[in-house]
Amino acid sequence: MTYIELIVVFTIFSVLTGVSLYSYHSFQDRVDMKALANDIALKAVQAQKDASFGRTLLSAPAGWKPSYGLFFAPTANNKAFIYFSDLNQEQIYTTGFAGTLNCVPGVDTECIEKINITKGNTISEIRVFFLGDSVGTVHNNGFHMSFTRPGLEPTVAGIGPFLFNVDYTQIKIVSPKGAIAYIKIYSSGRIQIN
Numbered sequence: 001m002t003y004i005e006l007i008v009v010f011t012i013f014s015v016l017t018g019v020s021l022y023s024y025h026s027f028q029d030r031v032d033m034k035a036l037a038n039d040i041a042l043k044a045v046q047a048q049k050d051a052s053f054g055r056t057l058l059s060a061p062a063g064w065k066p067s068y069g070l071f072f073a074p075t076a077n078n079k080a081f082i083y084f085s086d087l088n089q090e091q092i093y094t095t096g097f098a099g100t101l102n103c104v105p106g107v108d109t110e111c112i113e114k115i116n117i118t119k120g121n122t123i124s125e126i127r128v129f130f131l132g133d134s135v136g137t138v139h140n141n142g143f144h145m146s147f148t149r150p151g152l153e154p155t156v157a158g159i160g161p162f163l164f165n166v167d168y169t170q171i172k173i174v175s176p177k178g179a180i181a182y183i184k185i186y187s188s189g190r191i192q193i194n
Contacts, residue, residue, distance in 0.1 A: 029179045036173055037181040037193045038120050043070055043083050043115065044145070044154075044183070044191055050085075051147040057085055059109060065089065068112075069146030069154075072171065076142075077101045078175040083113045084146075091155045092144040096165070103153035120176040126172045128156065128163055135172065145169065145185065 047068040048160040049055075054066045067086035071093035080101050084093045087110050095108040103114035117123065127136040139158040146155050156163045168186040182194040 013055045026177075029175050029177045032119055032121065033173060033179040033181040034177050034193070036117060037183050039115070039166055040070075040081070040171060040173070040183050041191045041193055043081075044185055047083065047145075048147045048152050048154075048189060050081065051149050054149055057087070060085070060087060065149050065150040067091065067146055069144060071101070071142070071144050072123060072126050073101050073142045074123045074126060074140045078124065081115055081117075081123065082111055083115060084110045084111055086110065086148070088148050088150075090150065091146045092157050117173075122174055123171060124174045125170075125172040127172065128158070129167045129170065130163075131165045131167045133167065143169075147189075153187055154185055154189065 047070060050068040051066050055068070056064075056066060060066075064087065069084055069086060069091070071082040071084055073081075082093055082101055082103055084154060086092070088094050094110055095102050101114065102108050103111040126139045128139055128143075129136040142159040144157040146153065147153070154169070156166055156169055166187050168184050171183040171185075173181050173183070184192040184194065186192070
């Protein structure tokens with residue numbers, strides 16, 4: 001009788017442990033996605049803050065208006081993005097305009113930092129929603145978002161022309177296990193994580 005009770009208790013314990021571990025891994029995946037979404041949003045906030053507060057660089061040309069931004073190229077590298085200073089005042093990451101994520105110190109003067117995405121997570125899509133648009137347009141070949149003093153509103157450009165009448169930009173990130181998170185950056189400068 002005691003052995004049967006022991007086996008039943010052990011079986012129940014094993015089932016509960018298995019369910020807990022499965023739930024924990026799913027929970028951890030969702031937490032990792034939220035953390036990555038927060039990191040990307042914080043870089044956008046840092047670009048806003050550096051531009052609006054007038055953070056200057058030693059390498060900036062005379063008369064430069066503080067301007068900082070983010071450059072994404074998911075088609076070329078969906079595991080990294082660039083935080084840059086717009087030294088040329090073109091409102092784009094000059095080195096990355098060809099759709100690459102080059103960031104070589106001493107060569108790429110506008111690059112401040114290349115942020116690598118870890119744990120197998122990826123940027124799967126950059127989608128721009130124009131005013132009155134509910135579907136959006138994908139800009140995965142290259143997407144620039146910059147902030148220039150004194151405003152907090154982003155200027156956005158794909159590979160090619162600048163984009164006007166933008167309501168918001170949505171950055172979609174995905175984990176290897178299928179968890180998804182979205183970062184929305186509105187034309188007003190508001191940043192939201194879903």
